[in-house]
Amino acid sequence: MVKRRHLLGLRELEPLEILEILDSARSFREVLDRPIKKVPALRGITICNAFFEPSTRTRVSFELAAKRLSADVLNFATTGSSVSKGETLIDTVRNIEAMKVEMVVLRHGSSGAAQFLSTHVKANVVNAGDGQHEHPTQALLDLYTMREHLSRLQGIRVAIIGDVAHSRVARSNIWGLTKMGAKVVVCAPQTLLPPDIQSLGVKTSYRLEEALDGAQVVYLLRLQRERQDGGYLPSLREYARTFGLKVEHLEQLPPETLLMHPGPMNRGVEAENAVVDGHRSVILEQVTNGVAIRMAVLFLLWAGREGTPAVREMLREGSVG
Numbered sequence: 001m002v003k004r005r006h007l008l009g010l011r012e013l014e015p016l017e018i019l020e021i022l023d024s025a026r027s028f029r030e031v032l033d034r035p036i037k038k039v040p041a042l043r044g045i046t047i048c049n050a051f052f053e054p055s056t057r058t059r060v061s062f063e064l065a066a067k068r069l070s071a072d073v074l075n076f077a078t079t080g081s082s083v084s085k086g087e088t089l090i091d092t093v094r095n096i097e098a099m100k101v102e103m104v105v106l107r108h109g110s111s112g113a114a115q116f117l118s119t120h121v122k123a124n125v126v127n128a129g130d131g132q133h134e135h136p137t138q139a140l141l142d143l144y145t146m147r148e149h150l151s152r153l154q155g156i157r158v159a160i161i162g163d164v165a166h167s168r169v170a171r172s173n174i175w176g177l178t179k180m181g182a183k184v185v186v187c188a189p190q191t192l193l194p195p196d197i198q199s200l201g202v203k204t205s206y207r208l209e210e211a212l213d214g215a216q217v218v219y220l221l222r223l224q225r226e227r228q229d230g231g232y233l234p235s236l237r238e239y240a241r242t243f244g245l246k247v248e249h250l251e252q253l254p255p256e257t258l259l260m261h262p263g264p265m266n267r268g269v270e271a272e273n274a275v276v277d278g279h280r281s282v283i284l285e286q287v288t289n290g291v292a293i294r295m296a297v298l299f300l301l302w303a304g305r306e307g308t309p310a311v312r313e314m315l316r317e318g319s320v321g
Helices: 015-032 057-068 089-097 113-118 136-150 168-179 208-212 225-230 236-243 283-305 309-317
Strands: 046-051 072-077 103-108 124-130 157-161 183-187 203-205 217-220 258-260
Touching (some): 015 283, 057 103, 057 124, 057 136, 057 283, 103 113, 103 283, 113 124, 124 136, 136 168, 136 283, 157 168, 168 183, 183 208, 203 208, 258 283
Parallel strands (some): 046 103, 103 124, 157 183, 157 217, 183 203, 217 258
């Protein structure tokens, strides 16, 4: 990881690189529990959060992660910007880069946008979600949360339930989990499962009860209502009745089973309220761990690029603060 300039997806990462990020995040997670939640690792570095799609938790999480590392942060949104006047992605980011920005966190509605940008700028590029392609930091924080609770990823059984066809979160999780030796089953109506999904090394099921059998992690995906105009579902009520997670489902699962969701959630559709707020839910823990993961990613990418004196000292000491 420290040799990479960009984080574009989990498909390209080796298992040891994923482990390096997860181990580094553990140190940064400890930083977040300190009275002073800040380290000087990226002091003097400017990071631009360039979000061409609406986002709340991912943008805030990246901003907080950068500030916890003492970096300067520039937030950019398309509303009211030159993009609305027809400026291209490349020209927009190049102009921002010309203001001496060292790292760009990109969220974009087009699959491959992060890869495309990485070939046109000198800055480190972090993919914060591109189209239906990948959302690597979300998957990394998910893997981190699973590993912390279950003590391992090798051999665990993960059921991913919901709109797999439109989900970049599902793709990144599948790449990450299968590389780390987890067993993954995806479950959804046939219209919401890509026809080639089994080529990624997962099993498929169209029955919720079958997918949940023996699952140690139940990972619910957001039903992307804004993408459902293609007639993928008869109705939300039908989906909730057939694929919505209910209390009686969890009662049939092993006691250590985790409930996870990347947010935002459609309560009453993907799961009952009692399930979302129940003791198996680690959804808010995922959000906290997301800051630590993004701190680790920003730190390791910069350390691999050249490193500030603070970074070099921390790497030499094997500590992040």
